[in-house]
Amino acid sequence: MKKSIQAIYMVTLAMLVTIVSLFPAPMTTHAAPSDIKAKSAILVDAETGKILYEKEADLALPPASMTKMMTEYLVLEAISNGDISWDDTFQISDYAHSLSQNEAFSGYFLEKNKDYTVEQLYTAMAVNSDNATTVALAEIVAGSEGEFVKMMNQKAKEMGLPDAEFVNSTGLGNSDLGENYPEGTSPDADNYLSAKSAALLAFHLVNDYPEALDYSSIKEYELEGQNNQNWNWMLPNMPGYLEQFGYEGVDGMKTGWTDMAGYCFTGTAERNGQRLISVVMQTDSESARFEETRKLLDYGFNQFKVQEIFSAGHQVEGESTLNVAKGKEDTVELATDEPIRAVVKSGEEKPYDISFEIDESKLNDDGELTAPIKKGESVGTAKITYTGEENFGYITDDLAEGQTTAKIVTQSGVEKANWFVLTFRAIGDFFSGIFSSVADWFTGLF
Structure with a gap:
């Protein structure tokens, strides 16, 4: 009897397992965040510049101390160009000194008639968003903050920052500066950036001068016997109660706050070789800017990967040969010259198509190439088209062009016939x- 019951149990269990196996296991999904509590936000892949998420990202708003990312860029550019060095020493101006004595504006009390290195000033700016050291650096690079503001706006044009307007180096409102507002600006002016502009500025900063991350990731910095913490609470292993905000891979970039701007944050994190850049503007509180950033980064890392979508030497069926006139061979094969990498969203196995467009200026009247032809000669452009469900594009047209095209090259040489x-x-x-x-x-x- 027991054996019969056991047999029935085993048969029943096998049937249940079979039935359950017919139904797919529920998938863990990470839908696009629909509840980002910020007036404006954006998430960008830092390798390709592809936008993964945006909310009112073109809205120009006061960025507060996120302005300092442009100051950082111009200082690093001056160092790269050999105009200044990390070890150069300078004494701060009366204006910078007055800012350093105002607890509302700066984190470090600096001394007059004392030498400070560029690296000391830069580190204080990057770690604690110090305004006095920021002004000092602007004066070192350009002679005056007014001239530095001109450099900031010129660089914004070169970068293609939409809706960017700089009126000082710090991100404070000019109305906070009294009579010290930079020459060439108005006393009540404010800086303006859109989330897209801030992301693009951070994109240039981390790609052109990755050493910026060595400083933005410093958790604490001591200057003049004063030890101040980084305002970026998302850095892993921050001291004390701030540790709860830490996020694996975060190493930058810049926080900001003023009455006009609210709480802002441009963040960046790298995991498994993939770097993301996020921006949130006008969040409700100091902690909210990090909580909303966490949502964006979680979405990005869980849902997107940069991977090779077409290998070097890729050929398109029906488009991968061209006739050759006056050659020893009648045709030549064509293929892409290098691997093509792009952002791929989870669940979209083939989100890109590719087509070949031949440069007609390379062809004769009969649509043929004319020998002699060199191996690896560029004869056209491979166009990559995104076919996924949601496409926010790229943060600039230049990046879109660079990421969605590749060269078509000849796969062999063709000598001219005798x-x-x-x-x-x-x-x-x-x-x-x-x-x-x-x-x-x-x-x-x-």
């Missing part, structure tokens, strides 16, 4: 043409 071969080909073509004409004439009789 005069003897070309002569007999011409004779053959001549008689072939006569034969075709006669055949057509006879065909027309019937």
